[in-house]
Amino acid sequence: MNDTTRDRLKAALADGGWIDDPDRMAPYLVDQRGLFEGRTPLVALPRTVDEVAAVVAICHETATPLVTQGGNTGLVGGSIPFEAGDEIVLSLSKLNRVRALSPANNSITVDAGCVLADIQAAARAANRLFPLSLAAEGSCQIGGNLSTNAGGTNVLRYGNARDLMLGLEVVLPDGQIWDGLRGLRKDNTGYALKHLFVGAEGTLGVITGATLKLFPLPTDITTAVVAVPSITAAIDLLARLQSATGGQVSAFELMSRFALHLVLRHVPGTRDPVQSASDWYVLIEIGALDAAHGAGPAVERTMAAAIAAGLATDASIAQSESQARDFWRLRETIPEAQTREGASIKHDVAVPIHAFAALIERGTAAVLDEVPGARPCIFGHLGDGNAHFNITQPPEIPAADFLARWDAVNRRVHDIAHDLGGTISAEHGLGRLKRDEILRYKSTIEMDLMRNLKRTLDPKNIMNPGKVVAD
Ligand SMILES: Cc1cc2nc3c(=O)[nH]c(=O)nc-3n(C[C@H](O)[C@H](O)[C@H](O)COP(=O)(O)OP(=O)(O)OC[C@H]3O[C@@H](n4cnc5c(N)ncnc54)[C@H](O)[C@@H]3O)c2cc1C
Structure with missing residues (x-):
């Protein structure tokens, strides 16, 4: 970027509306997982929509590429500029009314x-x-x-x-x-x-x-952790709960025993939610509008029937908001616990819910075949058919050797998800991480439509170039 363009961009932003000091720009240039680190000549921090428009107009006129950034919590490198260092970062953090x-x-x-x-x-x-x-x-x-x-x-x-x-x-x-x-x-x-x-x-x-x-706003929330013998049993339980509550189940989150084990080992203040150990658990939340129509009794009846039918082996219904928060903490700290255990290879795959058990079974076999001793740490949004099928390194091999298998492991799991009618990115997007991988799974027609759309709206290719679709 030449000095004139840089000066024009700065002039378009109110006082304090930009950063070009390398130390202060650093947090905008690394992603959550530390997978990508980019460079930029300028971070723009507009305070109004007109300022955003002015910055983009200058970028358009001067063919300056830009990367829009929100909270920079994305998991596929979409919010980080490339290493070449010619893209500005447009952070929207000051546009927050x-x-x-x-x-x-x-x-x-x-x-x-x-x-x-x-x-x-x-x-x-x-x-x-x-x-x-x-x-x-x-x-x-x-x-x-x-x-x-x-x-x-x-x-x-x-x-x-x-x-x-x-x-x-x-x-x-x-x-x-x-x-x-x-x-x-x-x-x-x-x-x-x-x-x-x-x-x-x-x-x-x-x-x-x-x-x-x-x-x-639901005010009567029922939160429970249920130990289930299998994924098929969990899916059956979901159907029963939906029928018993008139479709009020808002969360149905899967946790494998290994995922829970890592949380209990690495996250202080956590404890086993149910007495008996199981291969799988689901965290359930059901919100009713008021106590008179509360789901508690229906959930208790359904759980008792499910245990009698062998669809669940144990259940714990939160008796207070603090216990409910403890249950959620178990689920939400799985990624953190996994990081503390060592390196991991991650997937964000989804399949139709009827194929979920097959995804886990076939995926696990493929991963163990690829990396003997690898430890699948599976969790995710089972109610949506979405698995965070994450693989923790075997303890006995160096992290770098394990991570060198990233593409091979991804390929096996992604192929299986695709074969089951699923997707290789359920909720994280493509960004930079999966931009090329998606070419294997989307048809030429679909990719051409995406590229044509991009060219029509952004003929100069200045909007986050090289992410999602390569030109
Ligand atoms: C602990 C943790 C848990 C997470 N859990 C989930 C989860 O359960 N479900 C889920 O879906 N994701 C999850 N994510 C991923 C992430 O939080 C989401 O993708 C989130 O929506 C990204 O928002 P952001 O503001 O951080 O966007 P960023 O990371 O800043 O950007 C993401 C992408 O959006 C673009 N972008 C950002 N703002 C704009 C804008 N205003 N206009 C145009 N483009 C823009 C960027 O260029 C980039 O390509 C999780 C991440 C973490 C760290």
């Missing part, structure tokens, strides 16, 4: 840089629920959530980020602002343009604002 909330319309309109937990809190203050929920919610931003079409723990009942979005405001690659912030549940007026930008990982435009759906 709640613009409007309509209890009557059950909607909230926010800046894209709003942190997810702040949106949840704003909804709660208005006696409403914004149901998107994931372990990174204290730092990820709604613009990032929409751009990765994030999933999380409540997809089963409320859907993923795409399903929760009513309208968007987007700065297009030429700097124009498209105002699609409609709070409508019905609007059949041509192509649903807003959906193009969801899951696009910043390759088609910069999301600057969003109108989101709100829901009645």
Whole structure:
């Protein structure tokens, strides 16, 4: 980038709206897992949508590539510039106001840089629920959530980020602002343009604002951990619980014994949720609107029947909010515990739920064949058919030797997921990590459509180039 462009970009941003000091830029240049480290001449920190538009217009005119960044919690390297160092980073963290909330319309309109937990809190203050929920919610931003079409723990009942979005405001690659912030549940007026930008990982435009759906706030929450003898039994249990509660199950999270074992070993203050050990556990959450219609009795009856039928071996229903939080901590600290145990090779695969047991069985056999002694640490959103099929290194081999098997292990697991009608990226996106891997699984027609769309909207290829689709 030449000095003139750099000066123009700085001039477009209000005081303090940019960083070019290498030490202060460093946190913007490394991803969560430390897999990617990039370089940049400038981090832009716009405070208004007009500033975003001005920055993008200069980038368009000067053919300067840019990487939009939200909370930088993404797991596929999408928010990190390449090592070449010619892309600016456009961080939306200062664009973080709640613009409007309509209890009557059950909607909230926010800046894209709003942190997810702040949106949840704003909804709660208005006696409403914004149901998107994931372990990174204290730092990820709604613009990032929409751009990765994030999933999380409540997809089963409320859907993923795409399903929760009513309208968007987007700065297009030429700097124009498209105002699609409609709070409508019905609007059949041509192509649903807003959906193009969801899951696009910043390759088609910069999301600057969003109108989101709100829901009645459940106040009677039942949280339980259930030991199940098999995945098939767990799926059967889910069907029973949905029937018994009228479809109120919001979370149905799977944990393998090994995953729980790592948490108990590495995370202080955790303890076994049920008395008898089992190969598999599910963490269940069911939200009713009030105590009069609470799910507790139905859950207790269903659990008793499930244990009698051999679908569960033990269950513990949280008796307090603090116990419920303890149960969730077990699930949410699995990645942290896995890191402390050593290196891991990760997968974010999904299959139709009826194929889930086959995915785990065939996947485990393939991984052990590839790396004898490897330890599958399986958890995920079973209610959505989504497994975080993560593999912990065998203790006796060096981490580097294990990680050298990353591509080979990925290939085996991804092939199996694909063969079962599934996907190699359920909720994390493609970013840089899976950009080339996806070519093996998506048809030429589908990839050509994606490339043509990218070229049409971003002919100069300045929006997060080299992510999702390679030109
Ligand atoms: C502990 C932990 C748990 C997680 N759990 C889950 C989970 O359960 N489910 C799940 O789906 N993900 C999960 N993730 C992944 C991550 O949190 C999500 O992908 C999240 O949605 C990313 O949001 P972000 O603001 O951090 O985006 P970033 O990481 O900053 O960016 C992600 C991508 O979106 C683009 N982008 C960001 N903001 C914008 C914008 N305003 N306009 C256009 N493009 C933009 C970036 O260029 C990048 O390609 C988890 C991550 C961690 C660290």
